[in-house]
């Protein structure tokens with residue numbers, strides 16, 4: 001019996017080698033990766049620039065020093081993140097939930113500074129923000145919350161893409177200090193916030209002087225063809241939590257702030273022992289520099305479109321398929337029925353993917369995927385889905 005705690009329903013496969021968008025298991029079987037370790041492995045596997053930077057870091061002998069001292073690589077990473085986000089200050093942590101936890105603390109402190117005794121944050125149905133007590137309370141999924149009550153208070157939930165619901169809260173609740181939204185809900189099923197909705201939300205935030213928190217832990221960092229989804233909508237949020245793809249496999253998170261959220265945290269307000277250590281920062285700098293130099297944003301848009309259109313052409317009108325949706329290399333295929341068994345069937349066919357929200361096939365390939373590999377994702381996925389739908393229709 002394994003001593004690893006039983007918190008995941010794992011497939012019995014172990015990937016032990018990787019190159020580009022390809023993985024090999026212990027038996028030597030080769031797989032095409034359309035998941036990137038859940039939007040983490042931005043540069044795929046064995047990327048020379050990242051591997052070299054990490055090897056140099058190891059050779060220096062210094063993986064960690066602590067935030068008691070200056071960390072030049074942290075300053076370099078923060079400069080780059082400020083440049084691509086258009087914001088001002090970066091707090092480094094180690095995961096997505098920590099980035100969101102920092103964002104929630106920023107919002108509460110901002111509220112207190114405005115004289116709100118019990119600041120509240122508007123959050124969305126079906127959102128996922130993490131599994132700490134505060135972030136699971138912000139999450140819009142009973143499955144994530146059940147068994148961990150009492151929840152952290154101070155969250156007001158509304159449906160996504162419903163501005164009237166937000167206006168209603170604005171009218172009746174004077175405690176609101178911020179809105180927190182995942183512009184494309186990842187765990188919730190690749191639910192895309194309309195750009196006009198995001199702009200409307202931003203307008204309300206301006207009028208009410210609320211912080212706009214854009215949780216781009218999964219959808220951000222180039223995956224949609226721009227660095228961040230809010231850039232498609234053409235405005236700047238106040239707080240942007242990041243993690244997943246930021247270190248291309250090395251654990252790292254960041255809470256980026258600007259606008260009204262700038263200067264809210266002062267020495268002593270927040271911290272993390274590991275946050276921003278030289279190892280993680282080396283990965284961030286190498287990842288962002290490689291993305292820029294290799295044009296991976298444009299690549300994500302081009303290859304994502306090819307995959308989406310390929311799937312839509314083959315399956316879009318099939319009965320049993322609700323919708324093919326997403327942006328860039330963040331793609332969801334919603335079926336009318338639960339389809340978790342497709343994960344195993346895809347593995348058998350040499351394709352790594354995920355199913356979320358029970359009935360949504362989720363694709364989050366490495367951003368280095370080329371067009372031929374994108375076509376191969378379609379070629380491997382389509383027959384699987386067709387067979388699945390036929391079997392279900394016959395049953």
Ligand SMILES: *Cc1c(COP(=O)(O)O)cnc(C)c1O
Pocket residue numbers: 094095096097098100128129130131182186187215216217218219243244
């Ligand atoms: C994954 C995810 C998180 C949580 O990240 P962890 O690193 O697992 O804590 C938070 N928000 C979004 C949008 C995510 O996709």
